[in-house]
Amino acid sequence: MSTGYGARALQRLPAIAALCALSACCEFSGPRWHGPRTRNFDGEKFFNQIPTGAPSAGPIFRWAISRVRVRWPKWIDVPPAPPPPDHVGDGELRVTFINHATVLIQIDGLNLLTDPIWGDIAGPTPYLGSSRHRPPGVRFTDLPHIDAVLISHDHYDHLDMATLQSLEAAHHPRIVAGLGQAALLAQYGLSRVTELDWWRWTPIGGLRIWGVPARHNCRRGACDGNGRLWLGFLLRSRFGDVYFAGDTGYGPHFEKIADRFGAPRLALLPIAPGTPRELFAPIHLDQRDAVRAARVLHAQVTIPIHFGTFAQGDEGDGEAEAKLGSELRAPGSPRFVILQNGGSFSFTSSPAGGGS
Numbered sequence: 001m002s003t004g005y006g007a008r009a010l011q012r013l014p015a016i017a018a019l020c021a022l023s024a025c026c027e028f029s030g031p032r033w034h035g036p037r038t039r040n041f042d043g044e045k046f047f048n049q050i051p052t053g054a055p056s057a058g059p060i061f062r063w064a065i066s067r068v069r070v071r072w073p074k075w076i077d078v079p080p081a082p083p084p085p086d087h088v089g090d091g092e093l094r095v096t097f098i099n100h101a102t103v104l105i106q107i108d109g110l111n112l113l114t115d116p117i118w119g120d121i122a123g124p125t126p127y128l129g130s131s132r133h134r135p136p137g138v139r140f141t142d143l144p145h146i147d148a149v150l151i152s153h154d155h156y157d158h159l160d161m162a163t164l165q166s167l168e169a170a171h172h173p174r175i176v177a178g179l180g181q182a183a184l185l186a187q188y189g190l191s192r193v194t195e196l197d198w199w200r201w202t203p204i205g206g207l208r209i210w211g212v213p214a215r216h217n218c219r220r221g222a223c224d225g226n227g228r229l230w231l232g233f234l235l236r237s238r239f240g241d242v243y244f245a246g247d248t249g250y251g252p253h254f255e256k257i258a259d260r261f262g263a264p265r266l267a268l269l270p271i272a273p274g275t276p277r278e279l280f281a282p283i284h285l286d287q288r289d290a291v292r293a294a295r296v297l298h299a300q301v302t303i304p305i306h307f308g309t310f311a312q313g314d315e316g317d318g319e320a321e322a323k324l325g326s327e328l329r330a331p332g333s334p335r336f337v338i339l340q341n342g343g344s345f346s347f348t349s350s351p352a353g354g355g356s
Helices: 006-022 057-066 161-171 180-186 255-259 285-296 318-329
Strands: 092-098 100-108 110-114 148-150 174-178 193-196 202-205 207-212 232-236 242-245 266-270 301-305 344-347
Touching: 092 148, 092 301, 148 161, 174 180, 174 202, 174 207, 174 266, 180 193, 193 202, 193 207, 207 255, 255 285, 266 285, 285 301, 285 318, 301 318, 301 344
Parallel strands: 110 148, 148 174, 174 193, 242 266, 266 301
Antiparallel strands: 092 100, 092 344, 100 110, 202 207, 207 232, 232 242
16 A cells, blocks of 8 residues: 555554545645656656555455554653764764664765654654654764765655754755655755656765665655655765665565675665565565565675564564564574664775674
8 A cells, every 4th residue: 555654554544534535635745746757657656666556445444443453662761872973984884773764874974864753753643643662762963964864755754854854954964865855845945855766876975876766655645646756775885885775565676776786785674564464565575575685685784674663564562673583593594783773883994894
């Protein structure tokens, strides 16, 4: 299902349907991309490399009505990590998992944030949104200067306008996002936006930031589905590449990314929501799919993301990480480093040198 409210909003479908019946369903929608037809745009909507339709209404409503509520503590008060360093030097790479899909990437003297969210709610309103269960692993005021922000798509748990406005006021970063996102961001006073199509790049410092395919969708409201582009990012550095998948289901794009760029130094792959697979498999990796993707990518190290902050699907707190650990017990599994909110991992200056 294409939803801008995140996976948890599926359980609120009766409420969403009621809003639509009251002609309020377009209230949260945003502007659409207008451009020529391309290999991934039909003139009105963007589409995936392989067909990715929404699940039928029957399975969705059966799950929404009969699902067993999973166990998530209302709040887990975890102390924040110490402030990250101001920067790292040439050839160095340090990543800090802040929460959900928000990662601080410090590479070659630059600081980049992916899909930043410090807000308490991921959604257009508290009732239609998902509540955070853990604080961000790094205080917003402890961030080093942020040079660039990478936005993979416009769902509320990945594009949090209040956080972006705070970043603009404090750091004035470049924002890199998919086609059509600039018009949406401009409505909130965010103008330093570079839009990318799949397989296009922009320079930031000594990096090339490539937009790469993902298997997902875009939506902020009921009337703008797939009117803007979703994507992952490949950060190309002379010391090694970093791949951030954003939100994605499994698909041929992993092999194409590996064929074009070679093995990344680091891959950041989502691992939830994993269940029910009949609903989420087309647009979300689960733990098994993440391991498959890491093998195809031949990543030196993979760090999982998209878990531990918002309740997603039918997995309870800690379940996604535990399932991933089980998958990784198989002989010959790729190297994963599982971080909790605020955890960091540093690489040595040589891409072949591993991490410390």
